[in-house]
Amino acid sequence: MLLAEGLGLPLWPERGTQFAIDYDWLFIYILVVTTAAGLLVYAGLTFLCFKYAKKPGGKSARILGSHKLELLWTIIPTAFFLSFFVFGLPIFDAATHPPADAPEIFVVGKQWMWKIQHPNGVREINELHLQQDVAVKVTGTSEDVIHDFGIPAFRNKIDVVPGRYVTTWYKPTKVTKAGEPYHIFCDQYCGQGHSQMVGKVHVLSREDYQDWLAGHKTDNAGAPGDRPTDGTAAWHGQQLFFKMQCINCHNNVYDADSVNSSNRAPNLEGLFGSQVPVEGGKTVPADGSYIRESIRNPMAKVHVGWKPIMPAFPRAQLSEEELGQLVAYIQYLKKGKLPKRTSQDAAPVGAPTQGPSLGEGSPAVPPPPAPKNPNPPAPAPTPKGAN
Amino acid sequence: MTPATHAPAITPSTQVLELDYTPQTAPPVTDLDGPPAVNYLNHAHGWLSWLLTVDHKRIGILYLIPLTVFFLCGGIAAGLVRLNLLTPTGAILELDQYNKAFTAHGTIMLFLFLIPVIPGILGNFFVPIMVGAKDMAFPKLNLLSWYVWFGGAMFFIAALLIGGLDTGWTFYPPYSSKYSHTNVLFAGLGVFITGFSSILTGLNIIATVHKMRAPGMTWGRLPLFVWAMYATSVIQILATPVLAMAVSLLATERIFGIGIFDPTIGGDPLLFQHLFWYYSHPAVYIMILPGMGVINEVITCFSRKNIFGYKAVAWSSVGIAVVGFLVWGHHMFLSGQGIYLGMVFSVLTMLVAVPSAVKVFNWVATLYKGQITYEAPMLFVIGFIVLFTIGGLTGLFLGILGSDIHLHDTYFVIAHFHFTMVGGMMFAWQAGLHFYWPKMTGKMYSDFWSRLAAVVMLVGFSLTFLPQFVSGYHGLPRRYPYYPAEFQLWQILSTAGATIQGIGYVMPVFYLTASLFFGRDAGANPWRATGLEWQIGSPPTPHNFDELPIVTHGPYEYALPSRYALETEPHHTTNGTNGHAVAGNGVTSGH
Numbered sequence: 001m002l003l004a005e006g007l008g009l010p011l012w013p014e015r016g017t018q019f020a021i022d023y024d025w026l027f028i029y030i031l032v033v034t035t036a037a038g039l040l041v042y043a044g045l046t047f048l049c050f051k052y053a054k055k056p057g058g059k060s061a062r063i064l065g066s067h068k069l070e071l072l073w074t075i076i077p078t079a080f081f082l083s084f085f086v087f088g089l090p091i092f093d094a095a096t097h098p099p100a101d102a103p104e105i106f107v108v109g110k111q112w113m114w115k116i117q118h119p120n121g122v123r124e125i126n127e128l129h130l131q132q133d134v135a136v137k138v139t140g141t142s143e144d145v146i147h148d149f150g151i152p153a154f155r156n157k158i159d160v161v162p163g164r165y166v167t168t169w170y171k172p173t174k175v176t177k178a179g180e181p182y183h184i185f186c187d188q189y190c191g192q193g194h195s196q197m198v199g200k201v202h203v204l205s206r207e208d209y210q211d212w213l214a215g216h217k218t219d220n221a222g223a224p225g226d227r228p229t230d231g232t233a234a235w236h237g238q239q240l241f242f243k244m245q246c247i248n249c250h251n252n253v254y255d256a257d258s259v260n261s262s263n264r265a266p267n268l269e270g271l272f273g274s275q276v277p278v279e280g281g282k283t284v285p286a287d288g289s290y291i292r293e294s295i296r297n298p299m300a301k302v303h304v305g306w307k308p309i310m311p312a313f314p315r316a317q318l319s320e321e322e323l324g325q326l327v328a329y330i331q332y333l334k335k336g337k338l339p340k341r342t343s344q345d346a347a348p349v350g351a352p353t354q355g356p357s358l359g360e361g362s363p364a365v366p367p368p369p370a371p372k373n374p375n376p377p378a379p380a381p382t383p384k385g386a387n
Numbered sequence: 388m389t390p391a392t393h394a395p396a397i398t399p400s401t402q403v404l405e406l407d408y409t410p411q412t413a414p415p416v417t418d419l420d421g422p423p424a425v426n427y428l429n430h431a432h433g434w435l436s437w438l439l440t441v442d443h444k445r446i447g448i449l450y451l452i453p454l455t456v457f458f459l460c461g462g463i464a465a466g467l468v469r470l471n472l473l474t475p476t477g478a479i480l481e482l483d484q485y486n487k488a489f490t491a492h493g494t495i496m497l498f499l500f501l502i503p504v505i506p507g508i509l510g511n512f513f514v515p516i517m518v519g520a521k522d523m524a525f526p527k528l529n530l531l532s533w534y535v536w537f538g539g540a541m542f543f544i545a546a547l548l549i550g551g552l553d554t555g556w557t558f559y560p561p562y563s564s565k566y567s568h569t570n571v572l573f574a575g576l577g578v579f580i581t582g583f584s585s586i587l588t589g590l591n592i593i594a595t596v597h598k599m600r601a602p603g604m605t606w607g608r609l610p611l612f613v614w615a616m617y618a619t620s621v622i623q624i625l626a627t628p629v630l631a632m633a634v635s636l637l638a639t640e641r642i643f644g645i646g647i648f649d650p651t652i653g654g655d656p657l658l659f660q661h662l663f664w665y666y667s668h669p670a671v672y673i674m675i676l677p678g679m680g681v682i683n684e685v686i687t688c689f690s691r692k693n694i695f696g697y698k699a700v701a702w703s704s705v706g707i708a709v710v711g712f713l714v715w716g717h718h719m720f721l722s723g724q725g726i727y728l729g730m731v732f733s734v735l736t737m738l739v740a741v742p743s744a745v746k747v748f749n750w751v752a753t754l755y756k757g758q759i760t761y762e763a764p765m766l767f768v769i770g771f772i773v774l775f776t777i778g779g780l781t782g783l784f785l786g787i788l789g790s791d792i793h794l795h796d797t798y799f800v801i802a803h804f805h806f807t808m809v810g811g812m813m814f815a816w817q818a819g820l821h822f823y824w825p826k827m828t829g830k831m832y833s834d835f836w837s838r839l840a841a842v843v844m845l846v847g848f849s850l851t852f853l854p855q856f857v858s859g860y861h862g863l864p865r866r867y868p869y870y871p872a873e874f875q876l877w878q879i880l881s882t883a884g885a886t887i888q889g890i891g892y893v894m895p896v897f898y899l900t901a902s903l904f905f906g907r908d909a910g911a912n913p914w915r916a917t918g919l920e921w922q923i924g925s926p927p928t929p930h931n932f933d934e935l936p937i938v939t940h941g942p943y944e945y946a947l948p949s950r951y952a953l954e955t956e957p958h959h960t961t962n963g964t965n966g967h968a969v970a971g972n973g974v975t976s977g978h
Contacts, residue, residue, distance in 0.1 A: 063693060063946075163655070
C-alpha cells in the first residue's frame with residue numbers, strides 16, 4: 001500500500017464523516033478474513049503442488065472424499081459470510097436513516113449536471129457546500145435517466161431514479177483544505193457526458209459557512225456575489241402554489257357560489273407527515289414521495305372522500321426542481337399557514353412572481369426576478385490529450 | 388484405496404473389453420497410434436457437409452470458429468477502452484466512441500462469447516460422448532440451435548457496426564428506452580434471438596443427459612462436467628425467457644411509447660432492473676458453471692486422482708443453479724428497492740457463495756497424494772483456482788449491504804467481475820480447449836508455447852485487474868472515459884497488463900493453428916485420462932462408439948491399477964475405427 005502512496009493515491013481515501021470511519025472498519029474486517037482465507041487456499045495449493053509433483057514410479061492414492069471435511073468447509077465459510085452480513089447491516093441502516101432534525105438538501109440529477117438546492121434557497125450546480133459537524137439530509141431525484149450521487153470521501157452513494165425520491169444523509173467532520181475538495185461522482189452510467197457529471201464538495205467551518213451563505217466567500221466557485229440570493233425552497237414553493245393555481249382548489253375558503261372554491265380538494269395544512277387514507281382501503285404516509293406522486297399522477301392514490309379531479313402536472317409544466325420546492329412548501333404548511341385565497345394576489349402562469357411573503361410577516365428575503373432554470377453552460381469540451 | 392472387486396455392476400449385454408488386472412511392466416506407449424482412418428472430420432467433404440451436419444461434433448466446431456472471431460472482436464473493443472484510458476481526458480476516442488466501445492466489449496463478451504463458449508463447443512462435442520451416446524437427443528434441433536444463434540449474433544454484430552450501441556450491456560431504461568440514439572432495438576432483437584438458441588441447447592442437453600446415457604452410466608457416475616452442463620441448462624431454460632420479456636417490453640416502450648419503464652409516462656425503471664437481473668445474475672452462473680465443470684475433468688487427470696468429494700461438487704453445481712435464482716436483487720441495493728428486500732437478497736447472496744467455496748476446497752484437496760504434472764491444461768487450472776479465489780472473495784464485499792454502498796458501480800466491481808469471468812471462466816475455457824484440443828483435432832500442440840501462454844495470461848491478467856481494486860476503493864466510477872488525474876498511474880498499469888494479456892490470448896491462435904498442420908498425432912488418449920471420451924479415437928469416428936459402452940465405475944478412477952492397465956493398452960487401429968467398448972473392467976464405483 002506504500003506503493004499506492006507513491007503512485008498518486010493515499011493509503012486510504014479521505015474519511016470525511018464518522019460513517020466513513022465505521023464503513024472502513026467493516027471493510028477492514030472483511031478484508032482481513034477474506035485475505036486470510038485466500039492465503040490459506042494459496043498455501044494449501046502451493047504446498048500440495050510441490051509435495052505431490054509427479055515422481056518416477058510414484059503412485060497416486062485413491063481418496064474419494066471426507067464428509068467431515070465437507071461439513072467443516074461448508075459451515076465455517078457460512079458462519080463467516082453471515083457475520084459479514086450481520087456487521088454490514090447497521091452500516092447500511094445508518095446510511096439510509098437521516099437524523100430526524102437534519103435540514104434537507106435537494107439534489108436533482110440531469111444529463112449531465114447536479115443541481116443542488118439548500119433549505120435556505122441557495123442553489124448550486126456541481127458544487128456542494130456543507131458546514132462542518134452539521135448533519136444534512138439529502139433527497140435526490142432525476143430529471144431524466146438514472147444517475148447516482150456518490151461522494152467517495154463520505155463512503156456514500158445513492159442511485160437517483162426519475163419518478164421517485166431517494167434519501168441519504170451526511171455529517172461531515174473535517175473541513176476540506178482550499179483547493180482539495182472531495183469528489184462528487186455520477187456512478188450510474190447516464191450517457192455521453194457521464195464522466196463529466198462530477199462535482200466538488202466543500203466542507204466549511206461554521207464561520208466560513210456563514211460567510212459563504214452571505215455571499216462573501218465563494219471558495220474557488222467564481223466571483224463573489226454571483227450566486228442566486230432568492231428565498232428559501234419553501235418560499236419558491238409558495239410562489240408556485242399560486243402560479244400553478246393550486247390554491248384555487250387547495251384552500252381554506254368555503255364559498256358555495258364560486259366553482260373555483262373550496263370543498264374540491266383538501267387544504268393541505270398539516271398534511272405532511274400524517275397518515276392519509278387512500279381509495280382501496282390503504283393508508284399511506286404523506287411524505288415527499290407521496291406528494292410528488294400526487295402532483296405528477298394524482299389518480300395513483302386518491303384521498304378518501306375527495307373526487308379524483310386533480311389534473312396531472314407532467315414535467316413539461318413542472319420541473320423536478322420546482323416539484324421539490326412545492327414539496328418543501330407543503331412540508332412547511334402547518335395548521336393556519338395557508339394563505340387566504342381571497343387575498344386575490346395569486347399570480348397566474350406567466351405573470352411576474354410577486355407573491356405574498358411566506359407566513360404572516362414581511363418577506364424574509366425580497367423576491368428577486370428569479371431566473372427560472374438557471375441555464376448552466378454546457379459541459380466545456382475537454383482538450384484531447386496528445387495522441 | 389480398496390482393491391478392485393470383480394463383480395461388474397451390471398451384466399454386459401454387448402461385447403465388453405476384458406482387461407488384464409496383473410500389474411503391467413510394459414513401458415508407457417510412446418509412439419501413439421494414429422487417427423482413425425474414418426473420423427468425423429474426413430467422413431464427408433464440402434461446405435454443405437458442414438452447414439447441414441447434424442453431428443454434434445461438427446456442430447461443436449461450427450461454434451468454435453465464430454466464437455473465436457467474436458472473442459477477438461470483443462478483445463479489440465477492450466483494447467480501445469484500455470488505450471483510451473491511458474490519459475485522464477481520453478487518449479484516442481471521443482466520448483460517444485468510448486461509450487460504444489465499452490458497450491461493444493461487454494455485450495460481445497457476455498452475450499456472444501462467455502454464455503455460448505463452453506456449452507456450444509465443449510458441451511456439444513463432449514456431453515454425448517461422456518454419457519456414452521452417439522449424438523445429442525435431438526440432433527436436428529441442435530443444428531437449428533446453431534443457426535438461430537449465428538443469425539442472432541450476426542444481427543447483433545450488424546447493429547454494433549451500423550450505428551452502434553451505447554447503453555452498456557445492462558440496457559438500463561429510461562436511458563435505453565428514450566434517451567439513447569443508438570441501435571437499441573436491433574441489438575435487443577439480436578439478444579432476443581440468441582436467447583432462443585440458448586434455450587434450445589439447454590433443452591437438448593437435459594434430454595441427452597436424461598435419456599441417452601449408456602448402460603451403467605448412473606447419475607453418480609456422470610462426469611462432473613456433465614453435471615455442470617446439466618445445471619447450466621436448467622438455468623438457461625428457466626432464466627432466458629425473462630430476458631426475452633425484458634427486451635420485448637423495452638422495445639414496446641421504445642417503439643410505441645407505452646409506459647412500462649419510463650416514469651414520465653407511468654412506468655417504473657426498477658421493474659426493468661428486476662427483470663434484467665432475474666436473467667443476468669443466473670446468467671453469470673450460466674457462464675461460470677461449465678467452466679467449473681471443465682476444472683473437475685482436468686484437475687483429476689493431471690493429479691491422477693479421484694475428485695475429492697464427488698457428491699459435494701456435483702450438488703454444489705445444483706445448489707448454485709437453484710440459489711442463484713434468488714439473489715438478483717444484490718445488483719440493486721442502492722437503486723431504491725428498499726432495505727428489507729435488500730436484506731433478503733444480501734443473506735441469500737452469502738449463501739450462494741458457499742457452494743463456490745466448497746468447490747474450491749474440493750479442488751485443492753483433490754491434489755492431496757496425487758502425482759501432479761504441469762502440462763498447459765493444468766497450468767490453466769491452477770491459474771483458475773488462484774484467480775477465481777480472489778474473484779469469489781471480493782464478491783463478498785459487493786454482496787454485503789453495508790460494504791456495497793461505497794463500492795457500487797466502481798472499478799472494484801469491474802475487477803471482481805473480471806476475476807470471475809476472465810480469471811475464472813476464460814482460464815477454464817483455455818484449460819478445456821487445451822485439454823480437449825488433441826481429442827477434437829487428433830493433433831498435439833506445442834508444449835512449450837502453450838505453457839508459456841498460460842503464464843503470460845496469468846501475469847497479464849493480474850497486472851490488469853489487481854490495480855482496479857485499488858482505484859475502485861478510492862471511488863473511481865466505472866464507464867468513465869475522463870477521470871481525475873490521481874488515478875492515471877493505476878490506469879496505465881491496467882493498460883500495460885491488458886497488453887500482456889492480449890499477447891497471451893493471441894498466442895494459442897497461432898500454436899493451435901500450427902498444430903493442425905505440423906502437430907504430431909495425439910493418439911486416442913494423450914493425457915492417459917479415464918473418461919469415456921478418451922477411450923475412442925482422436926478425432927472420434929462419426930458415431931463415437933462402434934460398440935455400446937458399458938459403464939461400471941465412476942469417471943475418475945485414476946488411482947486403480949486396472950486403470951493404469953487401460954491407459955497403457957494399445958488401441959486397435961487396424962480396422963480404422965479404434966473406438967471400442969470400454970470400461971467393463973469390473974471395478975465397482977466408489978460412489
